[in-house]
Amino acid sequence: GENVEQHPSTLSVQEGDSAVIKCTYSDSASNYFPWYKQELGKRPQLIIDIRSNVGEKKDQRIAVTLNKTAKHFSLHITETQPEDSAVYFCAASKGNTDKLIFGTGTRLQVFP
Amino acid sequence: GAGVSQSPSNKVTEKGKDVELRCDPISGHTALYWYRQRLGQGLEFLIYFQGNSAPDKSGLPSDRFSAERTGESVSTLTIQRTQQEDSAVYLCASSWGSGGREQYFGPGTRLTVT
Numbered sequence: 001g002e003n004v005e006q007h008p009s010t011l012s013v014q015e016g017d018s019a020v021i022k023c024t025y026s027d028s029a030s031n032y033f034p035w036y037k038q039e040l041g042k043r044p045q046l047i048i049d050i051r052s053n054v055g056e057k058k059d060q061r062i063a064v065t066l067n068k069t070a071k072h073f074s075l076h077i078t079e080t081q082p083e084d085s086a087v088y089f090c091a092a093s094k095g096n097t098d099k100l101i102f103g104t105g106t107r108l109q110v111f112p
Numbered sequence: 113g114a115g116v117s118q119s120p121s122n123k124v125t126e127k128g129k130d131v132e133l134r135c136d137p138i139s140g141h142t143a144l145y146w147y148r149q150r151l152g153q154g155l156e157f158l159i160y161f162q163g164n165s166a167p168d169k170s171g172l173p174s175d176r177f178s179a180e181r182t183g184e185s186v187s188t189l190t191i192q193r194t195q196q197e198d199s200a201v202y203l204c205a206s207s208w209g210s211g212g213r214e215q216y217f218g219p220g221t222r223l224t225v226t
Contacts, residue, residue, distance in 0.1 A: 001170075006154075032212030043203065043217040044155070051212055089154055098143055098207060099168055100215065102155040 002027040004092050006103025013080050014111055021106045023090035024072040030092040033066060033073045034100070039086045047088075048075070080110045114138070116218035118204050124224045125194055133189045133221045137206030144187050145215060146179055147203045155203065161187065162209075194225045 003026040013019050025033075034049035050057045050064045050073065057064050061080075066073040077084055087107050091100040117136045125131050137144050146158040157171040161181040172178070176194075181187040191198055201222050205215040 034214070043219050045217070046214045049212070049214070091155075093212065098145070098162075098213060098215065099157050099160050099171070100145070100147075100155070101157060102147075104154040 002030065002092060002094075002101040004090060004101050004103045006090050006106060008106060009104065010107045010109070012109045012111065015080060015082060017080055019075075019077045019080055019084070019108055019110075021075045021088055021090070021108070022072060023074070023092075023103050024070075025092040025101075026071070027092070027094065028068075028071065029094045030071075032093045032098075033064070034091050035064060035075050036089045036091065036102075037086045038089065038105075044089060077108075080108075082110050082112050084108060085110045116204055116206050116216050118202075118218040118221050120221060121219065122222045122224075124226060127196060127225055128193055130190065130192045131194055131223060133191075133202050133204075133223070135187045135189070135204030135206075135218060137185070137187070137204070138216055140184075140208070141206035141216075142184050142209055143207045143213070143215075144181055145205045145207075146187070146189050147205065148173075148200045149203055149220070150200045158189070158202075191223075194223075196225050199223055199225045 031052035036044035038044040063076040087105045090103040144161045147155040160168040176192045179189045201220040203220045204218045207213040207215045
């Protein structure tokens, strides 16, 4: 079945620096790739998503890139702030179902 | 409007007991999902309901787990003869239709099996 690998498991950066989280997926039929942010004790919330017909998408300080050939996608956060500290999950799904297969998560810590 | 709600927020049960977890999706959302999140781990897909279609049960870990949904409203996840390894946060999510749409998560039910 579909498998999503996510790296790194933890990431510490200084405020203002950039952070990059990478994911790879196994099923070439996957065509929807969301990223969720989960703060401690809270529910996951969608921060950005990308579909397979697009190579890059940007929303203010957050961007996602997708390489379908290599089956990997990445989250880029620029000018990090302490409030960006959370666990970030990537996920993948196929077109006829929204069953999301999640990565194992990246704990991002932004130090002031 | 109201988001996805789940009850109870916390449940402590003895090993071997049955538990029932409830999810109320956002009104009008036709798709509903259950996920399990063990401590410090990612979200594990359990089951997916879409309208009147047969549910996708491919993520249920054993026959002790079952779920039902009444039309396009409330869903219940039942775990029979609970085991300690069932301890986790059970998250429900809902979305408009299918085909890569944002899933809105509930606050989860933290299940502890003693």
